[in-house]
Amino acid sequence: MFRSEREFVDWLRSRVPRVVRGLRLGIGDDAAIIEVSHGRDLILKTDMSIEGVHFRRELHPPHSIGHRALARSLSDVAAMGGIPRFALISLAVSARVDHAWIKQVYRGIFALAARFSVAIAGGDTAVVPGSTLMDVTVVGDVRRGHAVLRSGARPGDPIYVSGSLGLSALGLRLLRSKTRRPVSDAEAARALRAHLHPEPRCALGAYLANQRLASALIDVSDGLSTDLDHLCQASGVGATIWQDRLPVPQWPAGRRVLSEDPLRLALHGGEDYELLFTVPSRQATRIPASFRGVPIHQIGEIGRAPHMVLLRSDGTKQRLRAEGFDHFRK
Amino acid sequence: MFRSEREFVDWLRSRVPRVVRGLRLGIGDDAAIIEVSHGRDLILKTDMSIEGVHFRRELHPPHSIGHRALARSLSDVAAMGGIPRFALISLAVSARVDHAWIKQVYRGIFALAARFSVAIAGGDTAVVPGSTLMDVTVVGDVRRGHAVLRSGARPGDPIYVSGSLGLSALGLRLLRSKTRRPVSDAEAARALRAHLHPEPRCALGAYLANQRLASALIDVSDGLSTDLDHLCQASGVGATIWQDRLPVPQWPAGRRVLSEDPLRLALHGGEDYELLFTVPSRQATRIPASFRGVPIHQIGEIGRAPHMVLLRSDGTKQRLRAEGFDHFRK
Numbered sequence: 001m002f003r004s005e006r007e008f009v010d011w012l013r014s015r016v017p018r019v020v021r022g023l024r025l026g027i028g029d030d031a032a033i034i035e036v037s038h039g040r041d042l043i044l045k046t047d048m049s050i051e052g053v054h055f056r057r058e059l060h061p062p063h064s065i066g067h068r069a070l071a072r073s074l075s076d077v078a079a080m081g082g083i084p085r086f087a088l089i090s091l092a093v094s095a096r097v098d099h100a101w102i103k104q105v106y107r108g109i110f111a112l113a114a115r116f117s118v119a120i121a122g123g124d125t126a127v128v129p130g131s132t133l134m135d136v137t138v139v140g141d142v143r144r145g146h147a148v149l150r151s152g153a154r155p156g157d158p159i160y161v162s163g164s165l166g167l168s169a170l171g172l173r174l175l176r177s178k179t180r181r182p183v184s185d186a187e188a189a190r191a192l193r194a195h196l197h198p199e200p201r202c203a204l205g206a207y208l209a210n211q212r213l214a215s216a217l218i219d220v221s222d223g224l225s226t227d228l229d230h231l232c233q234a235s236g237v238g239a240t241i242w243q244d245r246l247p248v249p250q251w252p253a254g255r256r257v258l259s260e261d262p263l264r265l266a267l268h269g270g271e272d273y274e275l276l277f278t279v280p281s282r283q284a285t286r287i288p289a290s291f292r293g294v295p296i297h298q299i300g301e302i303g304r305a306p307h308m309v310l311l312r313s314d315g316t317k318q319r320l321r322a323e324g325f326d327h328f329r330k
Numbered sequence: 331m332f333r334s335e336r337e338f339v340d341w342l343r344s345r346v347p348r349v350v351r352g353l354r355l356g357i358g359d360d361a362a363i364i365e366v367s368h369g370r371d372l373i374l375k376t377d378m379s380i381e382g383v384h385f386r387r388e389l390h391p392p393h394s395i396g397h398r399a400l401a402r403s404l405s406d407v408a409a410m411g412g413i414p415r416f417a418l419i420s421l422a423v424s425a426r427v428d429h430a431w432i433k434q435v436y437r438g439i440f441a442l443a444a445r446f447s448v449a450i451a452g453g454d455t456a457v458v459p460g461s462t463l464m465d466v467t468v469v470g471d472v473r474r475g476h477a478v479l480r481s482g483a484r485p486g487d488p489i490y491v492s493g494s495l496g497l498s499a500l501g502l503r504l505l506r507s508k509t510r511r512p513v514s515d516a517e518a519a520r521a522l523r524a525h526l527h528p529e530p531r532c533a534l535g536a537y538l539a540n541q542r543l544a545s546a547l548i549d550v551s552d553g554l555s556t557d558l559d560h561l562c563q564a565s566g567v568g569a570t571i572w573q574d575r576l577p578v579p580q581w582p583a584g585r586r587v588l589s590e591d592p593l594r595l596a597l598h599g600g601e602d603y604e605l606l607f608t609v610p611s612r613q614a615t616r617i618p619a620s621f622r623g624v625p626i627h628q629i630g631e632i633g634r635a636p637h638m639v640l641l642r643s644d645g646t647k648q649r650l651r652a653e654g655f656d657h658f659r660k
Contacts, residue, residue: 006563024371025479029564030409030548031375031470033477036366041354045361046376046418046467048454079360088376090420090465124378124465135420135454135465137376140361147363149355218360233336234359 002099008125011103015110020119022085032121034086034139041147043082043140047072051094051131059175062101064196066108068271069134072221074116074200075273077140079219081148081209084116084202089123090135097132105134116202146209148277153216153235157278157302160287162201162294164194164247165224166262169269171195173260187250198273204291205275213286214277223268223324227276228308235278240309241267241300241320267310268323278302332429338455341433345440350449352415362451364416364469371477373412373470377402381424381461389505392431394526396438398601399464402551404446404530405603407470409549411478411539414446414532419453420465427462435464446532476539478607483546483565487608487632490617492531492624494524494577495554496592499599501525503590517580528603534621535605543616544607553598553654557606558638565608570639571597571630571650597640598653608632 002008013027020026025033036042049055049069060068070087077084089109093102113120118138171191201219208214218231224241232239248266279287290296303309308320332338343357350356355363366372379385379399390398400417407414419439423432443450448468501521531549538544548561554571562569578596609617620626633639638650 025477029479029481030406031373031412033410033472034372034374035474036372038368042364042366042372042469043361044364044416044418044451044467044469046420046452046454046465048420048422048456048465050422050456050458052459053456076360080363082361086374088374088467090376090378092378092380092463121374122376124376126378126380126383128380128461128463129382130460131458133422133458133463135376135378137374137418137467139372139374139469142363144365147355149359151359 005125012106015106016120023119023121026119026121032086032088034121037141039144040141041144043077043080043142043147044137045073045076046135046137047076049134049136051133057097060196062104063108066105067112067197069136070109070112071198071200071273073136073138074112074118074202075219075221077138078200078202078205078275079217080140080142081146081205081214081217082140082142083206084118084138084140086119086121086139087113088121088137090125091123092126092128092133094132095127095129116200142209146212148209148214148217150216150218150231150234153231153237153278153302154280155237155302155304156281157215158281158284158298159239159241159276159278159300159302160296161220161224161247161274161276161299162204162291162296163272163274164249165220165272165274166265166269167191167194167249168198168271169265170249191249195271198271200273201275201294204294207291208277211286213279213283215280217275217277220272220274220276221270223270224276225267225308225320226322226324229322231276231278232306232308236306238303238305238307238309239300240303240311243310243312245297245299247295247297267320270324335455342436345436346450353449353451356449357452362416362418364451367471369474370471371474373407373410373472373477374467375403375406376465376467377406379464379466381463387427390526392434393438396435397442397527399466400439400442401528401530401603403466403468404442404448404532405549405551407468408530408532408535408605409547410470410472411476411535411544411547412470412472413536414448414468414470416449416451416469417443418451418467420455421453422456422458422463424462425457425459446530472539476542478539478544478547480546480548480561480564483561483567483608483632484610485567485632485634486611487545488611488614488628489569489571489606489608489630489632490626491550491554491577491604491606491629492534492621492626493602493604494579495550495602495604496595496599497521497524497579498528498601499595500579521579525601528601530603531605531624534624537621538607541616543609543613545610547605547607550602550604550606551600553600554606555597555638555650556652556654559652561606561608562636562638566636568633568635568637568639569630570633570641572641573643575627575629577625577627597650600654
């Protein structure tokens with residue numbers, strides 16, 4: 001279908017809005033040009049989505065692959081308290097896929113971008129013999145000096161998380177398995193949606209930043225244990241997590257889902273794209289129980305000792321280690 | 331050597347300057363934060379460098395692979411008339427390479443970035459089973475409204491190119507061949523340097539933009555014929571190129587280098603990263619014969635008829651077609 005790069009670029013260009021506030025020049029020239037509002041800092045992030053690592057063609061529909069690739073980067077902007085504005089899409093597409101598949105990937109990107117008013121400003125495309133890889137760069141902005149870093153958590157700060165934990169990991173396991181019996185249809189649908197079309201928490205992140213509510217903020221992309229560890233390391237603190245308060249997926253008590261412990265999914269399962277944040281304790285009363293329909297749970301507290309502890313339902317304590325995803329770990 | 335992502339990120343962080351003008355937050359948090367100067371537009375570009383497409387591990391030393399990956403993006407900023415400021419490096423690194431190789435790739439990036447005062451603001455890293463791929467995003471800036479697009483060329487505008495054409499393609503052929511006899515040692519060294527460590531023409535691009543000299547501007551990355559075609563298409567014009575004026579690599583007259591016609595290398599060889607630009611004819615006297623040691627040659631003229639023509643040395647004319655690199659062409 002695409003006989004040349006120009007045909008492909010023309011197709012891309014025809015699918016994105018031509019006039020976007022702040023975008024002076026979009027797809028088609030050597031680079032994009034954007035105009036920056038006075039008094040705002042820019043936020044830059046790039047995230048890769050790799051076939052065989054972040055998605056599998058036999059499991060993930062192309063629309064979901066595009067959605068998730070963009071969602072990863074939007075979530076990082078949310079994790080700074082910023083609003084995403086522009087995205088650049090680099091796609092190294094396997095020679096093994098057809099153009100209908102490529103278009104569906106882009107449709108997933110376009111749909112999410114439109115919903116978040118993110119303009120696709122450019123990118124790069126190549127056909128490769130091996131696996132497909134996407135790299136999505138997002139440019140966002142935030143009121144000058146209001147970005148929330150990972151490094152501001154202090155002992156005594158309550159720890160919050162938005163939405164649910166482990167739901168995306170559950171969805172992935174359901175995708176992989178033939179049987180979905182262990183969970184109800186409604187719960188399965190919720191888990192599949194969380195995995196295939198995760199919702200970046202941009203409005204919540206911007207609210208926390210603009211109101212200066214959060215002392216530290218990160219998104220849960222590699223799993224709670226790993227991302228909390230990042231936050232603790234950056235802040236030079238430790239944390240206690242309360243098992244009873246973790247928003248784990250709901251399913252019949254005592255049952256193991258696909259031979260997986262639900263607590264492990266919540267602690268170490270990745271790709272939730274929820275926001276994990278701490279709040280100075282005097283501000284804690286200002287954190288609502290839910291924000292725009294997304295529940296917010298306090299799941300623990302920052303401590304002075306530089307390690308993570310899980311307070312179990314039976315009252316015992318256990319060392320919590322980062323067991324989420326790490327690309328360099330064997 | 332790197333046992334975890336944190337070790338790798340710490341290594342990266344230790345290699346880049348901590349305090350950079352305009353960079354409020356660099357590597358290590360969810361995203362980078364930059365401060366933008368008032369009255370300037372931002373330029374955004376992302377370019378992939380793919381093993382087997384843009385480089386081969388058996389031909390290209392890792393330092394060169396890093397250098398070239400960044401140079402591609404810097405050249406795109408130059409092609410808008412902008413100054414590159416920040417870069418994000420995404421590296422999907424093959425599990426087959428060792429960490430010393432990765433470090434050399436980054437050293438190539440760091441060295442070029444330092445020379446152009448570009449701050450490495452972040453990126454993403456993953457280990458992949460297949461080939462190595464890098465995606466480099468560069469953020470540059472330009473005086474508001476001064477960026478030079480591809481679309482401003484008008485009939486009668488002289489066409490210029492900086493430096494030499496086909497030298498990088500010659501360098502690649504020398505790398506591939508066992509024998510370098512057809513060219514002198516000095517010419518071989520020049521061609522290898524052009525291929526392995528190309529020099530983006532950022533100062534020239536910024537000069538053309540700030541002085542408002544160029545009517546259209548593009549960089550020669552896919553080969554003169556293809557990039558001139560892009561410029562002509564965007565401007566709705568055609569062009570005549572004069573064979574006698576093309577800055578082809580110098581070698582003994584009549585000899586074919588590695589069975590390759592030197593004219594073909596200059597017309598269709600890619601990765602020169604020279605600037606190709608047009609100038610309103612009344613401004614032509616303001617174009618110097620060289621800029622900061624880099625020669626500038628007039629190689630032809632924009633015409634009204636919407637196709638490209640090569641005026642050969644013998645006075646005959648021949649249709650010139652885009653025969654450079656196109657990822658979608660079989």
